[in-house]
Amino acid sequence: MKFKTHISIKDLNVWYEKHQVLNNINIDIPDKKITVIIGPSGCGKTTLLKSFNRLIDLQDGVMVSGQVFVDGENIYDEKIEVTHLRKKMGLLSQRPQVLPMSIYDNVAYSPRIHGLKNKKKLDELVEHELNEAGLWNEVKERLSGPASKLSIGQQQRLCLARGLAADPEIILGDEPTSALDPISAEKIEQRFLDLKNKYTIVLVTHNLRQAKRLADYVIFLYLGNIIEYGKADEIFKNPKYSKTKDYLNGKFIEEHKIDKELNLKGTVCPDNFVKTKVALEELEVGQVLRIIIDYEQAVIEVPKTIEYEGHKVLEVKSINRTDWEIIIEKRNDGEI
C-alpha cells in the first residue's frame, strides 16, 4: 500500500495483568484518511485505539511493549510529553462524555488548559468548532447552559467540537455512533466525511454498513491479532482470509450470551437503575443482563452508575428510534 503514513505501529504488544490483549501489531495508518477497525467484541479494538494516545496507561496493571510512531516520534519513549501527544488526538467514546460545565466551557476546555485566555479568540473558536461539528445552530442561544441537558446526539457532536477545539491532527472514535439514534448517527458520519480532508480519522465500529460507508482503509482484528489490513473496497469485496470472510458475512458476529432480560421501557431515572441493580443481584458473577430502555437520559446515567457499582457494561446500543439496549456483565458480589 502506498500512502503517506501518519501513525506507524511496530511490534506492539499489550497485556492486562497476565492476559495478552494485543499480539505483535504492525501497521501504518494513512494520513488524512478514514481507517476503520472492525472485529468481534473483546478482540482488542478499543485497546489498539487507546494505545495511540496512551490512554491505556491509565488502566491498572497494563503492560506495553513495542513502538508507536506519530509524526515520526515514538510515543512510548520516556521523553515524550504525554499531554502534548493527547492534545494531538481528539477522542470520541462510545457514550458521549460531556464535562460537568456549560456547553461553551466544554468546547473551550482544551484551549483554556493549554493557555488560551483571550475572550474574543475563545468566542470565535467555540463558534467555529461548534459549526464544524454541526451543532452551532442548535445551541447558539444557550451556550452557557449545562451541557448535560443536551440530547445524546447533540452531546456526541459537542464532544466532537470539543475534540476539534484542541486543534488535533487525528480523531479517534471508539464506536462513536453506537449509542445514538439513526439520525444523530448519520449526522456524525457526515461530519467524519467532511473532516477527513483535514484530519486523520481512526474509528472502531461494530456496524459493518457504517464501516462500508466511511472507510478508506480497514483493519480486521481478531483475538488481538491483525488478520487483514488494506483498502476498504478490496477487503469488503474480496477478503483474502476465511476469517475475514466469515466475519463480513455475519457468521460469527458475536452475540453476548444473555442470561436475563429486562424490559425497562417507560421507566425513568433512577427507577430503571434500581430495577437493573435488583436484577443484577439475582445473577451469578459473570452472567450477563440485557436491559431495554427508552429514556434517553438513562443511556448515559445507567451505565455510569452500574460501572460505579463495579459491574462491566459490555455494550450500549441504539436498537431503533426510541429504544436502546444495554448489556451488563455482573462483576462483583455486593460490596465494592
Add this chain to the structure above:
Amino acid sequence: MNTRKFKDAIAKKIMFSFCVFILSLAFLIGFILYQKAKPILGVQNLWQLLLSGKWHPTTGQFGMAGFILGTLWVTLIAVFIAVPVSILTSLYLSEYMPKRVKEFTKPVIDLLAGISPVIYGVWGVIAVVPFVRDYLMPFLSENLPFFPFVSDNYTGFCALSGGIVLAIMISPLMVSVMGEVLGAVSFEMRETSLALGATRWQTIKFVVLKKAWPGIIAAIILGISRAFGETIAVLMVAGCSIQEFPKSIFDTAYPLPALIANTYGEMMSIPLYDSSVLLAALILLVVTILFNIIGWGILFKSENE
C-alpha cells in the same frame, strides 16, 4: 397455634419493639432534655442565655456565650487544619495511589476513625500540648505578635491544642466521606479530560473537584458536626477555663460538651444549675442533628444528580 409459629411471632414482635425503641431514642433524648431544661427557660430568656458571657451559677447568671464561642473557636481551628489536609489526602488516595496500595490504606484510615477519643486526648496531652508550649507558641507569638497569636497562657493547654487534636480526629471521617464522593466521579470523565491533553492536576481541578464539590462540602459539614460534639479529647487539652471571647489560639477554651461533662452532677444544690447544663446539652443536640441533616442532605442530593 403450634410452638414453632408462636416463637416466630414472638421473635418478630421483640425485634420490632427494639427497633422502634432505637429509632425513638433520638426523640426521647431530645424530649427529656427539653423537659429538664424547661425550668431555666421559664425564668430566663433563651437569647439572653445564649448571648450573655456571664457564667456565675452562684449568683444565678448562666450566660453560655463563652462556651458557645469556645466551641466555635476550637472547631474553627480544627476545620482550618483538617480541611486542606483531608481534601489533599483524599485526592491523593483517589487520583494517584495505585489500587493495590489503596486496598491497604483504606482500612487504616477507617481504623483511625474508630480509635477511642480518650486515646487521642492522652496523646494530645503528652505530644501536642508540649509541642505547642515549647515550639509553636514561642515561635508564632514572637514572629507574628498580633491577633490571634498573642496570649499570656503559657501552659500549652489551649484552643490550638484542642483544635489540633480535633483536626486529627475528624480528618479520617472527612477523608473517608470525600473518598466516596471522589470515587463517584466516573473514570470516563477523567479519561475524557486527560484525552484532551489535560494534566492530572488540571483534570482534578476543573473536572473532578467541580463534579465532587457538593459532596466535599457535605463531608466538611459532617466533620464539623463531629467536632462540635467531641468532648473528652478536647476537654483534656484545651485548658477549660472560661473565656468571654476568644482572643488568641493560645488562650484556653471551654467548649460546651466539656462544660457538660465537667460540671453535670456536681454542685447540683445551686438552683437552676442542672437545668442550665441540660439546656447546653439540648443546644448541642439540636445543632449536631441539624448539621448532620444538612450534610447527609447535600450528599444524598448530589448522589442523585
